[in-house]
Amino acid sequence: MARLAIIGTGYVGLTTGACFAHLGHDVVCADLDVEKVARLSAGEVSIVEDRLELLVREGISEGRLQFVVGASNAVVDCEVAFLCVPTPQKDDGTADLSYIEAASAEIASLMPAESIVVNKSTVPVGSTRVVERVLGRSDVTVVSNPEFLREGSAVQDFLHPDRIVIGCEDQSAAIKVLSLYLGVTAPTVVTDPASAETIKYAANAFLATKLSFVNAIAAVCEGVGADVNDVILGLGCDTRIGSEFLKPGPGWGGSCFPKDTRALVRIAEQAGYNFRLLDGVIAVNEEQFSRIADKVCDAVGGDLTGRTVGVWGLTFKAGTDDLRESPALSVIHRLTSAGASVRAYDPTVNAVGDLPSGYDTVDLAGNALSACDGAEVLVVLTEWDEFRWEDPVEVAALMASPTVVDARNLLDRARWERHGFTYRGVGH
Ligand SMILES: NC(=O)c1ccc[n+]([C@@H]2O[C@H](COP(=O)([O-])OP(=O)(O)OC[C@H]3O[C@@H](n4cnc5c(N)ncnc54)[C@H](O)[C@@H]3O)[C@@H](O)[C@H]2O)c1
Numbered sequence: 001m002a003r004l005a006i007i008g009t010g011y012v013g014l015t016t017g018a019c020f021a022h023l024g025h026d027v028v029c030a031d032l033d034v035e036k037v038a039r040l041s042a043g044e045v046s047i048v049e050d051r052l053e054l055l056v057r058e059g060i061s062e063g064r065l066q067f068v069v070g071a072s073n074a075v076v077d078c079e080v081a082f083l084c085v086p087t088p089q090k091d092d093g094t095a096d097l098s099y100i101e102a103a104s105a106e107i108a109s110l111m112p113a114e115s116i117v118v119n120k121s122t123v124p125v126g127s128t129r130v131v132e133r134v135l136g137r138s139d140v141t142v143v144s145n146p147e148f149l150r151e152g153s154a155v156q157d158f159l160h161p162d163r164i165v166i167g168c169e170d171q172s173a174a175i176k177v178l179s180l181y182l183g184v185t186a187p188t189v190v191t192d193p194a195s196a197e198t199i200k201y202a203a204n205a206f207l208a209t210k211l212s213f214v215n216a217i218a219a220v221c222e223g224v225g226a227d228v229n230d231v232i233l234g235l236g237c238d239t240r241i242g243s244e245f246l247k248p249g250p251g252w253g254g255s256c257f258p259k260d261t262r263a264l265v266r267i268a269e270q271a272g273y274n275f276r277l278l279d280g281v282i283a284v285n286e287e288q289f290s291r292i293a294d295k296v297c298d299a300v301g302g303d304l305t306g307r308t309v310g311v312w313g314l315t316f317k318a319g320t321d322d323l324r325e326s327p328a329l330s331v332i333h334r335l336t337s338a339g340a341s342v343r344a345y346d347p348t349v350n351a352v353g354d355l356p357s358g359y360d361t362v363d364l365a366g367n368a369l370s371a372c373d374g375a376e377v378l379v380v381l382t383e384w385d386e387f388r389w390e391d392p393v394e395v396a397a398l399m400a401s402p403t404v405v406d407a408r409n410l411l412d413r414a415r416w417e418r419h420g421f422t423y424r425g426v427g428h
Helices: 011-022 034-041 052-061 098-107 127-135 154-159 171-179 193-224 228-236 257-270 276-299 327-337 392-398 413-418
Strands: 003-007 026-031 065-069 080-083 116-119 141-144 164-167 188-191 308-312 341-345 377-380 403-406 422-424
Touching: 003 011, 003 098, 011 026, 011 052, 011 065, 011 154, 026 034, 034 065, 052 065, 052 154, 080 098, 098 116, 098 127, 116 127, 116 171, 127 141, 127 193, 141 171, 141 193, 164 171, 164 193, 171 188, 188 193, 193 228, 193 257, 193 276, 257 276, 276 327, 276 377, 276 403, 276 422, 308 327, 327 341, 392 413, 413 422
Parallel strands: 003 026, 003 080, 026 065, 080 116, 116 141, 164 188, 308 341, 308 377, 377 403, 403 422
Antiparallel strands: 141 164
């Protein structure tokens, strides 16, 4: 078993640390956020992620998992340090490597001789070299090991991944990093750093493409009178296409797809290729936010000024509390800009202060029913399962008009229509 340091305890770092401790390694996780480190040391996980708190508590109680403030306090005895820090988007669409560079600079002189630094953050092609340059240590090997976990099922995805990708020119370092995953069964791809870095961007870009494609098909279905649910069924049965990630919705978002697709467009551009396909995928997504807002506007007769809209769901998908680049917020922004008042409920959002700036006019309801109070239209923007089970009779009794725009095709249309609702979904 190895001594590991994890730099950054967000969705990726905390999951990585807790899961490696679960696999038997000795793990020290570092973050800059003093309060977060104190809470984690007490076994409290503040993000919504299935089984994560359980594994954190298991790691702490079995003495294999510690939390410290500052990367420099984590790496002194480590054999392998994982960089799991943010790589946000810069104004020009490229990835901001400043967190990677700062963390690398902080640990440069402290990494033990012959140790390994692994880049788990999503970074542009060539970033392995950037870390090598900042470290300035010929005895420390830098390895790329991109992470593919999904928020909402992060622990499951880490312990049962579709694949493990290692990018490194040095065979023994690659084997060492791969050996840390002993106990995890998955196909492995061992390749050069540039290919490993490209795999991560290509995967996210392809998934975003699938979603934009199905939203475009849904728009065609609406035009020609087809039902997108049946179209998807027929489409997804083709094993070359597959049925995963073929669900129309309000558009894609989250902390990764938007920044990673834009970054790949810029990476391609810098490499001399005009990635028009991906530009189109991004444009279709922006359009989808507006298409949903337009459906809401149509549902109230074409003018949102002074209208009350009830909203179910704020996070970018169900199963997470992450609001970063949430399509629900993008749609709400369009609704409020057109003059609507929004009353919203999400099971993981407790205070307006949790919303990003610019959403302070949103009235946050304490439950799904009270979000409908006085609303002229209800919009389902996140696919939380609990919304499926709300009683349309109770909802209708609270609303000014029984109208629903189901941007996730989540509700049982026949049931809601039976109870007097005007129902508008996506793609039928
Ligand atoms: N969130 C996902 O679903 C996901 C999935 C795969 C890959 N990724 C990639 O993984 C990386 C991290 O993403 P995330 O969602 O976990 O980020 P996050 O914002 O949730 O967490 C990052 C953490 O790093 C800490 N940090 C920043 N600089 C630090 C430093 N110098 N020392 C110690 N801690 C530091 C921050 O305080 C924060 O707690 C990004 O590159 C992202 O694109 C994310």
